[in-house]
Amino acid sequence: DTGVSQDPRHKITKRGQNVTFRCDPISEHNRLYWYRQTLGQGPEFLTYFQNEAQLEKSRLLSDRFSAERPKGSFSTLEIQRTEQGDSAMYLCASSALTGHSNQPQHFGDGTRLSIL
Amino acid sequence: GDSVTQMEGPVTLSEEAFLTINCTYTATGYPSLFWYVQYPGEGLQLLLKATKADDKGSNKGFEATYRKETTSFHLEKGSVQVSDSAVYFCALSGVQDTGRRALTFGSGTRLQVQP
Numbered sequence: 001d002t003g004v005s006q007d008p009r010h011k012i013t014k015r016g017q018n019v020t021f022r023c024d025p026i027s028e029h030n031r032l033y034w035y036r037q038t039l040g041q042g043p044e045f046l047t048y049f050q051n052e053a054q055l056e057k058s059r060l061l062s063d064r065f066s067a068e069r070p071k072g073s074f075s076t077l078e079i080q081r082t083e084q085g086d087s088a089m090y091l092c093a094s095s096a097l098t099g100h101s102n103q104p105q106h107f108g109d110g111t112r113l114s115i116l
Numbered sequence: 117g118d119s120v121t122q123m124e125g126p127v128t129l130s131e132e133a134f135l136t137i138n139c140t141y142t143a144t145g146y147p148s149l150f151w152y153v154q155y156p157g158e159g160l161q162l163l164l165k166a167t168k169a170d171d172k173g174s175n176k177g178f179e180a181t182y183r184k185e186t187t188s189f190h191l192e193k194g195s196v197q198v199s200d201s202a203v204y205f206c207a208l209s210g211v212q213d214t215g216r217r218a219l220t221f222g223s224g225t226r227l228q229v230q231p
Contacts, residue, residue: 033218042120042205042221043160056218091160095217104150105209105219109159 002026004108006092012114013082020078021111025094032075033105034067035091036060043091049075050097079113087115118143122206122222129196129229137191137225139180139206147208149173149182149189150219154203163191163204201229 005024013019025032031050035043046065048056051072061067064083069075079086089112093105123138141147151163151173164173169184178193189206206222 031217035219040223042207042223043219045218045220048218058218093160093219104162104165106162107152107160 004092004094004106006090006108006111008111009109010112010114012116014116015082015084017082018078018080019082019113020076021090021092021113023075023077023092023094023108025074025092026096026106027073028096029094029106030072030097031095031103031105032069033093033095034075034077035093037089037091037110038087046077082113082115084115087113089113118147118208118210118220120206120208120220120222122204122225125203125224125226127225127227129227131198131229131231132195133229135191135193135196135200135227137204137206137227139189139191139222141187141189141206141208143187143208143210143220146184147210149180150207150209151178151180151189151191152205152207152221154205154224156202160205196227196229198229198231201227203227 007022034046037043049069064080067077089110091110093107095103095105119142148167150165152160153163164175166173166182172181180191203224205224207219
């Protein structure tokens with residue numbers, strides 16, 4: 001079990017640029033989640049995949065944000081035309097699909113985005 | 117919608133003191149409840165969980181009991197150590213089968229344990 005892996009760990013970019021983050025979930029996990037965490041707050045849900053299907057999106061996910069999980073394995077989160085308010089830690093989590101129970105989510109170390 | 121309320125920090129304790137971090141929730145039906153911990157410079161780690169009323173989750177000396185009547189899931193530890201210094205997050209996820217799978221987190225409580 002290598003855990004959830006996120007890349008890059010840090011990203012610094014100028015306002016208006018596009019950025020893309022990658023998440024590799026635990027290999028046998030069908031569910032993948034993206035969250036955003038700002039300083040002093042708990043993570044906030046952005047979107048959720050079951051296999052390759054994007055099943056839920058938060059209203060926090062504006063049209064500048066897009067997420068994909070093309071083969072049901074790794075996922076990417078892209079932010080277009082970044083704004084100062086996008087500065088945050090972006091967290092990825094994965095969980096197993098086992099029966100109907102809510103299996104615990106396992107988190108990566110996150111990608112810290114800083115907008116200059 | 118679902119929400120989680122945690123006591124504000126920081127909580128500062130001396131080593132071997134008793135710890136309680138309060139957590140209450142608002143949700144439809146019977147959510148699953150979790151405590152996550154974030155050590156300095158590290159990612160979120162699952163500390164313990166409970167999936168139904170009166171369940172007690174426990175791990176590393178920490179305990180929390182799912183109290184439906186008071187919609188609470190307070191975290192306790194009998195004797196804290198310096199190594200327990202971290203930020204603790206209470207979270208819930210939706211009702212089985214019909215509820216949302218995503219976690220709803222509280223704002224976190226920072227614990228500082230002094231030698």
